[in-house]
Amino acid sequence: MTVLVLLDHADGQISPASRSAVTAAVQLGPVHALVAGAGPALDAAVQAAARIAGIEAVLRAEAAVHAAPLAEPLAALLASLAGEYDHLLAGATATAKNVMPRLAALLDVQPISEIVAVVDAETFVRPIYAGNALATVRSSDAKRVITVRAANFDPAADVATAAAIRDVATPDVAPLSRFVSAELSRSERPELASARVVVSGGRGMQNGENFRLxxxxxDQLGAAIGASRAAVDAGYVPNDYQVGQTGKIVAPDLYVAVGISGAIQHLAGMKDSKIIVAINKDAEAPIFQVADYGLVADLFSALPELERELKTG
Amino acid sequence: MKLLVPVKRVLDYNVKPRVRADGTGVDLAGSKMSMNPFDEIAVEEAVRLRERGVATEIVVVSIGVQQCQETLRTALAMGADRAILVLTEAAPEPLAVAKLLRALVLREGPRLVVLGKQAIDDDMNATGQMLAGLLGWAQATFASRVEVAAEADGGTATVTREVDGGLETIAVALPAIVTVDLRLNEPRYASLPNIMKARKKPMETLSLGDLGVDVTPRLTTLRVSEPPVRKGGVTVGSVAELVSKLRSEARVI
Incomplete structure (x- = not known):
């Protein structure tokens, strides 16, 4: 039976994590996508969704209550559409983590969070204990409400032919919450969660100023910049830089850990990277146990040297 | 107004989980157990709300085995007023936990439920949102700042949330559910006098039957396994060698 995927969007673009959820959804059946919003950005997002490979129909929900992705109206909208679907999926973004469990409660279903593999229509693999164990779980619910860990599924690409688009109505719900404001970090760099290369700093950076190194x-690697929880807790960089169990889970082609010791909770967020490089002056640091290439060196001399070497490419 | 703060007893966050060789789960026997760190932050926030005069009573609740009493005593020593233990040998799923909490909310009548955004054992990140859905209440998840303006029969919580790429502030009508993130506060350590005082605070024990909730699991765990072990690679002697290997061997730059 058909799968419904909730797509996250910003500035008319579909989030890479939502594209990964489409890739997971295709393994379960034909895919319909839901795009909710208000204003001109919604139409751009709906058009973008219609061109994603694997999506057969796009449901467009335009309503003022969806101008910001609030949990109460989004969960009510999904619940009103759920009758036609056996599976309701979303990439594990902040929005989906907020909305999908509420939806599951409305449907009397136990949600399945952050799956990393689809075994069959009712069986999924998900990490527990911060990725220190993998649980294979089978759901006996009539419908399955699932979030998908983006790092484990490639984002679905675009195709030339656009899927059909139809409008859906948002049920009337009492307005319980109201968007007030957002403070988003603006950056020219790629998004941390989907970047091909990530360069992260830890407590070894010593202060926020040194993160500029x-x-x-x-810049040269086209990388996003991340940080360990130790660096975030020390106030060197904002929390949205954080890679780890309590921050973002990343799996880039190349992860460069600079001055990061490799606490369990950090490793949980980056150990699925294809290639890991560690630069640390402590040869005993646990990060070296997971690094493909380890360099025991003082980062304050290694970083300028690395910059020069990359330039002479 | 009354606050309800659910707390979970979990494997201490400093202990590395050991997967049982037969694949049936994680071995907890003899391991140090503690309050879920996110729930500690929830208790701290509740106590601060009372210190600011917003809350008048803090009821903490835990669902699980007899030893959850220790977790509840910790919360009482931090400043909660009384505790409820819902005794069960099985570990109910978030849906069942949310239903049990709904029953307690209807019994106790809190206007705000504050809880951790997720438990660090099953990492489901669902209970708060599900409780909000079951009650038809507003929800403010992943809070990094909470301000409550209570009124006689309503009020508003203004909550700054940790979202992808930064922070977002929303205003929710009370009654509401708030789930807390790491940066909301630094939980206090209970002082010895407060630990002594906590022993005298009331603790009620209920059975699942008292709350009349069906906790039959919807998920069956077929297998729990170790994640693939990542092998350490090579140590390089210089930055030049590192860059050369990334170019010619790993081919990632």
Missing amino acids: LDPIA
Whole structure:
């Protein structure tokens, strides 16, 4: 039976994590996508959704209550559409993590969070204990409400032919919450969760000022900049830089850990990277146990040297 | 107004989980157990709301085995007023936990439920949102700042949330559910006098039957396994060697 995927969007673009959810959904059946919003950005997002490979129909929900992705109206909208679908999926973005469990409660279903593999229509693999164990679970619910960990599924690409688009109505719900404001970090760099290369700094960076040493290297590699929880807790960089169990889970082609010791909770967020490089002056740091290439060196001399070496490519 | 703060007893966050060789789960025997760190932040926030005069009573609740009493005593020592233990040998799923909490909310009548955004054992990140859905209440998840303006029969919580790429502030009508993220506060350590005082605070024990909730699991765990072990690679002698290997061997730059 058909699968419904809730797509996250911003500035008319579909989020890469939502594209990964489409890839997971295709393994379960024909895919319909839901795009909810208000204003001109919604139409751009709906058009973008219609061109994603694997999506057979796009449901467009335009309503003022969806101008910001609030949990109460989004969960009510999904619940009103759920009758036709056996599976309701979303990429594990902040919006989906907020909305999907509420939806599951409305449907009297136990949600399945952050799956990393689809075994069959009712069986999924998900990490528990911060990725220190993998649980294979089978759901006996009539419908399955699922979030998908983006790092484990490639984002669905675009195709030339657009899927059909139809409008859906949002049920009337009492307005319980109201969007007030957003403070989003603006950056020219790729998004941390979907970047091909990530350069992260840890407590070894010593202060926020020194994080700028990572900028020229990230520039040359086209990388996003991340950080360990220790660096975030020390106030060197904002929390949205955080890679780890309590931050973002990343799996880039190349992950460069600079001055990061490799606490369990950090490794949980980056150990699925294809190639890991560690630069640390402590040869005993646990990060070296997972690094493909380890360099025991003082980062303050290694980083300028790395910048020069990358330039002479 | 009254606050309800659910807390979960989990494997201490400093203990590395050991997967049982037969694949049936994680071995907890003899391991140090503690309050879920996110729930500690929830208790701290509740106590601060009372210190600011917003809350008048804090009821903490835990669902699980007899030893959850220790977790509840910790919350009482931090400043909660009384505790409820819902005794069960099985570990109910978030849906069942949310239903049990709904029953307690209807019994106790709190205007705000504050809880951790997720438990660090099953990492489901669902209970708060599900409780909000079951009650038809507003929800403010992943809070990094909470301000409550209570009124006689309503009020508003203004909550700053950790979202992808930054922060978002929303205003929710009370009654509401707030789930807390790491940066909301730093939980206090219970002082010895407060630990002594906590022993005298009331603790009620209920059975699943008292709340009349069906906790039959919807998920069957077929297998729990170790994640693939990542092998360490090579140590390079210089930055030049590192860059050369990334170009010619790994081919990632």
